[in-house]
Amino acid sequence: MPKQVLVTGLGIVSGIGISVQETLASLLTGKSGVGVLKYLQTNHKDIPCSEVQLSDVQMRTMLSIPDSVPMNRTSLLGILAAKSALANANITPNKALRIGFISGTTVGGMEKSEQYYKDFLENDTRNEYIKIHDCGACTEIIADYFGGFSYVSTISTACSSAANAITLGSNLIKQGILDCVVAGGTECLTKFHLNGFKTLMILDKVQCRPFDATRAGLNLGEGAAYIVLESEESVKSRNAKVLCKVSGYGNACDAYHQTASSPDGKGAALAMQAALDMSGLIPSDIDYINAHGTGTTNNDESEGVAIMNVFGNTIPPVSSTKAFTGHTTSASGGVEAVISILAMQEGFLPPNLNFKNQIEKLSFAPVSKLRRNVKIDHVMSNSFGFGGNNSAIIFSKLQEIK
Amino acid sequence: MSVYIQGIGNISIQNTFNQTGFPEPVWYNEPYVRCIDPDFKPFISPNESRRMSKVIKRAIASAKASIADSGIEMPDAIISGTGLGCIADTEKFLSAMIDNDEKFLQPTFFIQSTHNTISSQIAINLKCHGHNNTFVHGGISFECALTEALLLFADNKVNTALVGGYDEMTPSYFKLLDRIGLWKKEIASSAELNQSNSIGTLAGEGSVSVMLSDKKNEKTYAAIDALEVLYKLENFETAINDFLIRNGKTTTDIDLVVLGMNGDVKGDEIYKTAAANLFENKAQAWYKHLSGEYFTSSGFGLWFAANCIKYRMLPTYTALNSKSAGAFQNVLLLNHYQNKNYSLILLSAC
Amino acid sequence: MEALISELKEEIIKVLNLEGVKPEDIDNDAPLFGDGLGLDSIDALELIVLLEKNYGIKLEDPGKGREIFGSINTFAKYISENQKK
Numbered sequence: 001m002p003k004q005v006l007v008t009g010l011g012i013v014s015g016i017g018i019s020v021q022e023t024l025a026s027l028l029t030g031k032s033g034v035g036v037l038k039y040l041q042t043n044h045k046d047i048p049c050s051e052v053q054l055s056d057v058q059m060r061t062m063l064s065i066p067d068s069v070p071m072n073r074t075s076l077l078g079i080l081a082a083k084s085a086l087a088n089a090n091i092t093p094n095k096a097l098r099i100g101f102i103s104g105t106t107v108g109g110m111e112k113s114e115q116y117y118k119d120f121l122e123n124d125t126r127n128e129y130i131k132i133h134d135c136g137a138c139t140e141i142i143a144d145y146f147g148g149f150s151y152v153s154t155i156s157t158a159c160s161s162a163a164n165a166i167t168l169g170s171n172l173i174k175q176g177i178l179d180c181v182v183a184g185g186t187e188c189l190t191k192f193h194l195n196g197f198k199t200l201m202i203l204d205k206v207q208c209r210p211f212d213a214t215r216a217g218l219n220l221g222e223g224a225a226y227i228v229l230e231s232e233e234s235v236k237s238r239n240a241k242v243l244c245k246v247s248g249y250g251n252a253c254d255a256y257h258q259t260a261s262s263p264d265g266k267g268a269a270l271a272m273q274a275a276l277d278m279s280g281l282i283p284s285d286i287d288y289i290n291a292h293g294t295g296t297t298n299n300d301e302s303e304g305v306a307i308m309n310v311f312g313n314t315i316p317p318v319s320s321t322k323a324f325t326g327h328t329t330s331a332s333g334g335v336e337a338v339i340s341i342l343a344m345q346e347g348f349l350p351p352n353l354n355f356k357n358q359i360e361k362l363s364f365a366p367v368s369k370l371r372r373n374v375k376i377d378h379v380m381s382n383s384f385g386f387g388g389n390n391s392a393i394i395f396s397k398l399q400e401i402k
Numbered sequence: 403m404s405v406y407i408q409g410i411g412n413i414s415i416q417n418t419f420n421q422t423g424f425p426e427p428v429w430y431n432e433p434y435v436r437c438i439d440p441d442f443k444p445f446i447s448p449n450e451s452r453r454m455s456k457v458i459k460r461a462i463a464s465a466k467a468s469i470a471d472s473g474i475e476m477p478d479a480i481i482s483g484t485g486l487g488c489i490a491d492t493e494k495f496l497s498a499m500i501d502n503d504e505k506f507l508q509p510t511f512f513i514q515s516t517h518n519t520i521s522s523q524i525a526i527n528l529k530c531h532g533h534n535n536t537f538v539h540g541g542i543s544f545e546c547a548l549t550e551a552l553l554l555f556a557d558n559k560v561n562t563a564l565v566g567g568y569d570e571m572t573p574s575y576f577k578l579l580d581r582i583g584l585w586k587k588e589i590a591s592s593a594e595l596n597q598s599n600s601i602g603t604l605a606g607e608g609s610v611s612v613m614l615s616d617k618k619n620e621k622t623y624a625a626i627d628a629l630e631v632l633y634k635l636e637n638f639e640t641a642i643n644d645f646l647i648r649n650g651k652t653t654t655d656i657d658l659v660v661l662g663m664n665g666d667v668k669g670d671e672i673y674k675t676a677a678a679n680l681f682e683n684k685a686q687a688w689y690k691h692l693s694g695e696y697f698t699s700s701g702f703g704l705w706f707a708a709n710c711i712k713y714r715m716l717p718t719y720t721a722l723n724s725k726s727a728g729a730f731q732n733v734l735l736l737n738h739y740q741n742k743n744y745s746l747i748l749l750s751a752c
Numbered sequence: 753m754e755a756l757i758s759e760l761k762e763e764i765i766k767v768l769n770l771e772g773v774k775p776e777d778i779d780n781d782a783p784l785f786g787d788g789l790g791l792d793s794i795d796a797l798e799l800i801v802l803l804e805k806n807y808g809i810k811l812e813d814p815g816k817g818r819e820i821f822g823s824i825n826t827f828a829k830y831i832s833e834n835q836k837k
Contacts, residue, residue, distance in 0.1 A: 196512030387522025
């Protein structure tokens with residue numbers, strides 16, 4: 001009998017709040033984090049993005065990290081979110097509790113590397129930052145802030161990174177290798193990927209409109225979010241409060257094109273179906289889908305078709321929250337896991353902001369206005385990345401632990 | 403649950419591609435060496451190849467070689483480990499962005515720069531819709547990929563999986579890592595990389611694709627019986643003993659221990675001590691003087707150990723002592739990265 | 753126009769890294785995308801960058817790309833009508 005994977009803590013920082021409470025308030029009041037760039041130094045300040053409303057200096061102060069310690073924004077965001085998740089779960093990592101930290105990121109230390117690259121090549125003044133350029137090093141900065149982790153790893157599958165971190169964490173607990181895993185992702189804005197997405201011509205010049213027939217692209221965002229996964233034994237032994245459980249997940253590859261999703265959303269459909277199969281649920285059991293819904297012409301139609309193929313006549317309420325948080329890329333699976341769990345706990349459907357016109361090919365429209373007092377027992381969160389790395393996770397209310 | 407190594411494709415700084423067993427070693431006298439590449443045309447069409455950096459071409463070629471070697475045409479999962487990902491394309495985009503002040507940038511370099519491009523390009527090439535993942539955690543990226551594969555096998559989610567370790571070392575990145583003291587300033591011969599009493603090692607690069615299956619047959623190289631990846635150990639020897647005991651073994655059962663020594667006198671200390679204290683009378687070997695050091699060089703280590711088991715031999719130039727025996731039933735593979743990340747892999751003959 | 757066409761072919765081969773393709777291999781009226789030269793959406797984006805960098809023409813709507821880049825002739829015609837550099 002496979003072990004249950006329980007969720008005992010949430011932590012999140014994004015453009016809509018630096019705590020779970022602030023995030024919830026923004027979702028309930030329709031407050032988007034997409035706006036004018038304040039912190040990122042770039043020539044493209046006209047591109048609307050969602051930034052965490054904290055400078056690096058402020059974050060260092062909040063975390064008591066002296067200026068002398070080499071640090072990058074991705075790691076700072078990650079530490080903030082992980083700290084929040086651990087506090088929420090009431091856990092201090094230590095070797096006796098077999099606890100792991102799995103983080104998704106793509107930019108890693110690029111935010112500093114792009115500033116110091118000339119120095120990297122020409123002199124020895126920024127050598128400490130060479131050491132923390134790669135993704136794994138960034139994850140270790142976060143893990144080492146707390147100490148006590150037995151297993152530390154980094155996943156980088158673009159926009160599904162954090163979701164895959166959660167599924168790996170779940171697998172490690174199910175097989176009794178770890179008792180507890182802090183899993184999610186972190187990504188700060190960088191000139192590198194802002195310019196990268198700009199060359200792909202998929203950035204909207206205004207706030208994005210996921211699932212809208214007139215949608216014109218995505219807004220980039222930054223953030224970090226982690227959930228604390230735990231085994232039943234660990235929960236029982238410390239009488240922990242359980243928020244929900246991870247009841248199923250799926251990972252499938254679209255294998256179609258490096259940046260475009262297939263018209264029939266094959267990979268997405270396979271991932272969603274696999275999550276349903278693992279959970280033992282049928283499509284009509286799902287009460288809400290937090291879609292990947294980036295606002296690009298390609299993703300939203302492809303994802304929509306995939307949802308239609310999997311859910312048939314029983315499509316649940318669907319919304320994308322990326323017009324709130326922006327597309328936080330590698331962190332999005334974590335950010336949206338937290339939002340999905342909040343929606344389930346508080347019984348509301350986050351609105352898909354800026355929606356007016358249904359996409360012709362799709363049989364459904366997203367939830368465009370906030371709906372409260374909704375019974376959500378099972379929520380699916382989708383994360384689909386470049387390269388066709390598609391993941392879906394189902395979180396479910398726990399009836400009771402026997 | 404044991405999982406079987408059915409096929410391997412290996413592109414390295416040795417003549418390992420499409421070779422059976424151990425090729426004649428190539429020794430180098432400089433600290434930076436690039437792969438001996440095959441002709442990629444048989445594996446990748448010109449239209450696909452034109453966008454690909456070396457790391458991706460090598461990954462596809464080595465993946466196809468592992469398919470040919472194993473006879474397994476379509477894996478159920480593709481999981482890669484890479485320390486730096488597609489660093490050549492990353493550098494191209496980054497340099498252009500800086501030099502051109504964020505103007506006139508080419509999308510291809512950005513698209514190809516993300517770390518998961520490797521795994522997804524293999525999947526696109528094979529049209530594989532199975533589980534697909536990429537681990538980017540420094541010097542244990544390959545072992546992380548292998549960990550996930552073993553979890554999927556144990557959960558009966560897959561019958562086969564392609565696991566790879568892929569890294570390219572560009573001239574620029576070599577320079578960067580030189581600044582932080584990773585490389586030797588000079589090398590008389592890589593054959594004696596561990597003889598100089600100095601820090602630093604030989605910079606290499608490579609692409610190893612391993613096809614795993616839950617079934618063995620006459621093609622099987624070896625079984626992977628257990629794997630552990632650990633973070634910040636109190637005591638390496640205690641961890642080794644605990645790992646062996648958890649898997650029903652003791653140090654006495656081990657016939658060959660393969661060490662991830664790389665010639666860095668400080669980093670190698672921990673291997674020498676563990677080998678002396680735990681495996682004094684056992685065959686000991688190393689491989690990084692063949693592969694060079696790079697984030698996923700442990701993939702080469704797995705190729706090496708698997709071949710030792712399959713061909714029942716230990717090349718003399720890899721032996722660290724004179725205890726080599728004919729056949730190896732149980733082999734322990736040890737690796738660490740910066741004395742922070744550790745991996746222990748237990749292999750056995752079938 | 754001939755000089756532009758010749759230059760365009762060289763640039764396309766360079767920017768898209770069309771190894772093994774020579775300017776004389778590219779027929780002026782043959783489709784560049786799909787069956788012709790086999791270019792795809794990423795190549796279209798590259799050609800949009802080329803248009804701006806070399807000829808000062810900024811294309812805001814990537815959707816127009818397929819039409820403009822239909823063939824070498826349509827591409828050259830568009831440039832000569834809109835060139836700012």
